[in-house]
Amino acid sequence: MQQLISDLRAANIGEIRTNERLAPYTTWKIGGPADCLILPNTKEQVAAVIRFLHQRGVPWTIIGRGSNLLVSDKGIRGVVIKLGTALETLRFEGATVHVGGSYSFIKLSVLAAKEGLTGLEFASGIPGSVGGAVYMNAGAHGSDVSRILKQAEVILDTGELVTMQADDLQYAYRHSILHTLPGIVTEAVFELQVGERKEIAGAMAAYRDRRLRTQPLQLACAGSVFRNPNGGFAAKLIEEAGLKGKRVGGAEISTLHANFIVNTGDAKAEDVLTLIAEVQEIVLKQYGISLVPEVLVMGER
Numbered sequence: 023m024q025q026l027i028s029d030l031r032a033a034n035i036g037e038i039r040t041n042e043r044l045a046p047y048t049t050w051k052i053g054g055p056a057d058c059l060i061l062p063n064t065k066e067q068v069a070a071v072i073r074f075l076h077q078r079g080v081p082w083t084i085i086g087r088g089s090n091l092l093v094s095d096k097g098i099r100g101v102v103i104k105l106g107t108a109l110e111t112l113r114f115e116g117a118t119v120h121v122g123g124s125y126s127f128i129k130l131s132v133l134a135a136k137e138g139l140t141g142l143e144f145a146s147g148i149p150g151s152v153g154g155a156v157y158m159n160a161g162a163h164g165s166d167v168s169r170i171l172k173q174a175e176v177i178l179d180t181g182e183l184v185t186m187q188a189d190d191l192q193y194a195y196r197h198s199i200l201h202t203l204p205g206i207v208t209e210a211v212f213e214l215q216v217g218e219r220k221e222i223a224g225a226m227a228a229y230r231d232r233r234l235r236t237q238p239l240q241l242a243c244a245g246s247v248f249r250n251p252n253g254g255f256a257a258k259l260i261e262e263a264g265l266k267g268k269r270v271g272g273a274e275i276s277t278l279h280a281n282f283i284v285n286t287g288d289a290k291a292e293d294v295l296t297l298i299a300e301v302q303e304i305v306l307k308q309y310g311i312s313l314v315p316e317v318l319v320m321g322e323r
């Protein structure tokens with residue numbers, strides 16, 4: 023690892039931090055260290071890092087704003103990449119917006135609304151990056167990324183930069199081809215529509231009020247823990263099973279929203295994983311439904 027890190031430093035590919043604790047990089051505020059965290063600041067640097075690691079067979083992991091991640095207590099081996107702030111670019115071209123992979127999805131929705139563009143209202147409460155949203159097909163309030171994405175610029179595991187059209191991403195519920203095709207989204211192009219500023223702002227205010235009423239937003243969490251099963255709601259099943267408020271260590275099923283697990287202060291990833299397993303077991307026993315996590319678990323177990 024030492025040799026790899028000095029070679030990486032010599033390659034001038036952005037800021038490098040070693041043995042970096044990842045908890046502060048996640049909204050759950052949970053997780054052990056990355057052997058090496060790299061923050062490339064240009065597309066060229068991203069491609070150079072990936073090529074470098076690919077040639078040496080070193081595993082890499084991309085993280086966004088860490089709002090859908092459970093990083094294990096032992097942390098992530100190899101290299102973790104997080105796009106630097108210089109990749110937070112934004113350009114409106116009529117109703118089309120070109121936006122960098124590390125840009126805040128919430129900020130993007132607010133600025134699109136200010137431009138009088140409709141289509142991104144659903145994103146106003148999704149605290150991830152554009153890259154993370156493209157990867158996850160993030161969505162809410164009856165819409166998702168697949169409805170507005172035109173294309174995404176992706177750097178593949180070989181270091182090659184490709185433009186993927188929306189169809190190439192094979193979108194489904196909280197799923198894209200990027201779950202099986204390793205790549206880094208450096209830019210996305212969304213096609214919006216010209217709308218009424220007042221209506222857009224009204225919809226966003228209503229969504230915000232609903233979230234404030236129904237989600238534990240003042241506590242460290244990662245949004246919905248489980249995917250909704252076909253035709254149903256994970257939160258409803260968990261609540262009806264009487265699991266609100268159930269605790270393991272510092273992890274607790276939110277008393278406000280049963281599909282959220284909150285970190286009450288000192289939760290470990292193992293606490294969350296144990297709670298997830300217990301919920302799955304109880305819901306399966308009571309309803310015969312297997313809940314599948316929406317949050318992604320990363321790192322050494």
Ligand SMILES: Cc1cc2nc3c(=O)[nH]c(=O)nc-3n(C[C@H](O)[C@H](O)[C@H](O)COP(=O)(O)OP(=O)(O)OC[C@H]3O[C@@H](n4cnc5c(N)ncnc54)[C@H](O)[C@@H]3O)c2cc1C
Pocket residue numbers: 049083084085086087088089090091105123124147148149150151152153154155156157158159160161162200205206207208237239243244245246318
């Ligand atoms: C309070 C709260 C509310 C939420 N509400 C919603 C909601 O309504 N709807 C919803 O869909 N989600 C919701 N989420 C979950 C989360 O915000 C989304 O899944 C978001 O899209 C994740 O983006 P991220 O940048 O945080 O990605 P991360 O959590 O950092 O990573 C998620 C996945 O994306 C990959 N990834 C990240 N960046 C890139 C990139 N540049 N290129 C390629 N892959 C990348 C990672 O490797 C990882 O596999 C919520 C989370 C919180 C905390």
